[in-house]
Amino acid sequence: MIQTLPLHPDRDLLAGELHARPALPLATPVTISRLAMLRDAGADRGAAIRHLETLCRRYGVTPPAPGADFVMADFGRFTLRYERHTEFDGWTFLRPGPDAGAPDPFEDTAIEAVPTDWLAELPGRTLVAAHIAVPRTAGEDEPPPPGCFVPDNLAGSSVSAGAATAWTDFRPGADGFTRILLQDHGMTAALAGRLAQAVWEVETYRLLALLALPQARACSAELARASAGLAALTARLPGLDKLDEERAALDELTDLATTIERLAAETADRFSGTRAYHALVGRRLQSLRETRLHGLPTLTEYLERRLDPAVATVEATGTRIANLSVRCGRAVDLLRARVAVAQEAQTQQLLGAMADTGRAQLRLQETVEGLSVAGISYYVLSLAGYALKPLPLGDIKADMLLAVLVPVVAGLVWIRMRRNRRKSTA
CATH class of the missing domain: 1.20.58 (Methane Monooxygenase Hydroxylase; Chain G, domain 1)
Incomplete structure (x- = not known):
């Protein structure tokens, strides 16, 4: 029925997000080694999956799909859980043990079963390295074996209503791994998986928070x-x-x-x-x-x-x-x-200085115009005088005629100059 309805393109992705990186049931006793490899900015996000493919080919295991974000694979001697996060890759190695009553629950860790040459080529830089031992114990609240932790830094608590006891000092040991002891007092496989994932995520996220x-x-x-x-x-x-x-x-x-x-x-x-x-x-x-x-x-x-x-x-x-x-x-x-x-x-x-300059220029221009009118008028009247003197004017004298023409010529020159100035400023 749902296939006949129009679906949002991200529906399957969003629905599957609730089930990404699930807690897997763990049969105790079990030992776990956890690595978180921080990717450099701009690093190839597919490098980890390709590196995992080389391990799968070595053991004859079906390789993961390209671009997978979560992989769970059984390699016989150990089981590998891979998770791709936003800025780091999580590698979790699991194998049976330690046995009940073991003097050192961290003596035989899960990562010791993984090929060292393959580990040396893991992409990224190691930020988190932790061993988690989950042994079965007969009684509740048994103290951890001597030598497992630094006593002055020891932290511990009963978890999940007494189903287990968690111990750690949050300090890297001689091998560079932090140790976490999770004593099983009768946990179910599902509860053991949830608690183990919770404690390794606490260790992972606390270091990422401190970056x-x-x-x-x-x-x-x-x-x-x-x-x-x-x-x-x-x-x-x-x-x-x-x-x-x-x-x-x-x-x-x-x-x-x-x-x-x-x-x-x-x-x-x-x-x-x-x-x-x-x-x-x-x-x-x-x-x-x-x-x-x-x-x-x-x-x-x-x-x-x-x-x-x-x-x-x-x-x-x-x-x-x-x-x-x-x-x-x-x-x-x-x-x-x-x-x-x-x-x-x-x-x-x-602007004030420019206005003063403009006014001065205007006054100068008006003065120049006045002088220009006088000069041009004088020039025109001089030419007219030369033209009128040879003419027979009868009783009219040339000087009298020129005197009459002075205001007319000056007026015409002034009008002409005004028109020319208006055209130039238009």
Whole structure:
């Protein structure tokens, strides 16, 4: 029936998003090794799948479909779960063990069954490396075997209403892997899968949330200089009384604003990622439903004391950049307004000077026109005098006739010059 209806082109994609990267049932005891490989900006997103294809060919396993985001494959000695995320690739290796009562549940890890040459060629850079041991225990709240964790950093809690106990110190061991012990007190396979995924996602997302911390610390000194420079420039503004000084200050402010906007552009994506990953850590910790035991901090309490201040530093740096950008923008607007007012006053003075010059030119032009009328009239009358003297005029004297012609000629010359000036200004 649904096939006869018009469907949105993204319907299947959106419906399948709820089932992406599902928690898979785990038969305990099991040991898990988790890697999160951070991709470089602009890196080929299909490199991980192609690398996985080489492992499949080596073991005779059906290769994944090109562009797959989630792969689960059994390689005999180990099982591999691959997930492609927005900026990293997750590799989770699983194998049976450790046995109940093992002195060191991390002695035989899952990743030891994976070919080392293939691991060395994994695309990306390793950000997360964790071992998760899920042994079965006879009694609840058994302390972890000695030597597994650093006692001073140990965190532990009873999870999922006592179905399991989680232990970790969140510290990389000698092999560079963080260790997490999840003791099974009678979990179902489905619950074991959900809890294992929750704890490895806590480990993954906490480190991703901290990626912005070095960047926040690195730009703090530059922010301090920018803030001090902005304060100094703002203090100088009332004392500026020359247009050149205001323009120089505006140039300094513009350079400062450029620096602040560069910092904002460089940190915006990473800082927003920190907020998103920190929220994911909180939700995964809530899903554990922790209960305190043995007077130790729970995983939530441990991370609240260590992770939350670091995230708060990142948030404060982002807020500082935003506030500094707003302050700098206001200072730039204020100084631009002052420069505009000064330029307008300068323009008014220039226009006044141009008006005075125009009036002087008009008076000069009128004077020149008067002289031109007199000169042309004199020239015309002189020519007329030469023409009239030889003529027999009877009782009319040539001088009298020229005297009569003076106003007529002068008037005609003046009228002609007025017409020519009107044509030239039209």
